[in-house]
Amino acid sequence: MLRVVVMVSGGGTNLQAIIDKTASGGITNIQLVGVISNNKTVKSLERAKAAGIPAVSVSPRDYENRELFHQALLEAVDGFSPDLIVLAGFLVAIPTAMVQKYENRIINIHPSLIPSFCGVGCYGLKVHEKALARGVKITGATVHFVTEGMDEGPIISQKSVEVEENDTPESLQKRVMEQAEWILLPQAIDDIANGRIAVENGRVIRK
Numbered sequence: 001m002l003r004v005v006v007m008v009s010g011g012g013t014n015l016q017a018i019i020d021k022t023a024s025g026g027i028t029n030i031q032l033v034g035v036i037s038n039n040k041t042v043k044s045l046e047r048a049k050a051a052g053i054p055a056v057s058v059s060p061r062d063y064e065n066r067e068l069f070h071q072a073l074l075e076a077v078d079g080f081s082p083d084l085i086v087l088a089g090f091l092v093a094i095p096t097a098m099v100q101k102y103e104n105r106i107i108n109i110h111p112s113l114i115p116s117f118c119g120v121g122c123y124g125l126k127v128h129e130k131a132l133a134r135g136v137k138i139t140g141a142t143v144h145f146v147t148e149g150m151d152e153g154p155i156i157s158q159k160s161v162e163v164e165e166n167d168t169p170e171s172l173q174k175r176v177m178e179q180a181e182w183i184l185l186p187q188a189i190d191d192i193a194n195g196r197i198a199v200e201n202g203r204v205i206r207k
């Protein structure tokens with residue numbers, strides 16, 4: 001049984017997809033042991049509570065400096081003894097010490113087809129603003145392992161989504177979440193929990 005911690009920053013729709021798929025048997029062999037948010041007052045903490053999952057918030061505002069915040073964040077993660085850490089709309093850069101300690105055990109959902117529209121400053125709605133500004137006809141989402149770089153880790157899965165003529169960043173974000181994110185992230189967790197994938201030479205392979 002894989003112990004899974006989910007890290008969130010906002011609405012928690014990806015967290016909800018994981019909760020729902022676990023309840024329906026779409027994800028097997030995991031236990032959702034904790035939710036960690038960097039914001040105190042977000043809907044994602046309510047979602048965790050409603051699902052009976054222990055939730056804590058670790059806010060940068062409560063610490064004198066970044067280093068102390070990073071230490072507190074890692075302590076909160078360690079406290080759940082996770083086998084897998086899932087960044088589900090988590091908007092804080094993961095401390096190097098945490099990436100090293102949990103190598104190939106942290107995954108992230110990014111709302112574009114990496115390597116397009118990713119990296120520093122590319123998160124949430126900004127990703128879709130850039131996709132629309134570039135005029136791409138296809139976008140999508142990517143699940144990848146987290147490494148020290150931003151959105152540079154081995155890619156686990158991707159799913160494409162059509163861009164429509166009159167899309168706004170909001171309408172495109174909604175479609176990418178519904179048609180890609182909420183499908184890819186639970187599937188990746190289920191694949192990892194059931195030993196279907198591994199990382200070899202920086203690439204994800206299917207066993």
Ligand code: GRF
Pocket residue numbers: 008009010011012013014015044088089090109110111124125173181
């Ligand atoms: C979504 O755009 C997701 O792609 C990104 O964070 C945003 C909010 O996700 N990673 P959620 O509703 O908090 O899961």
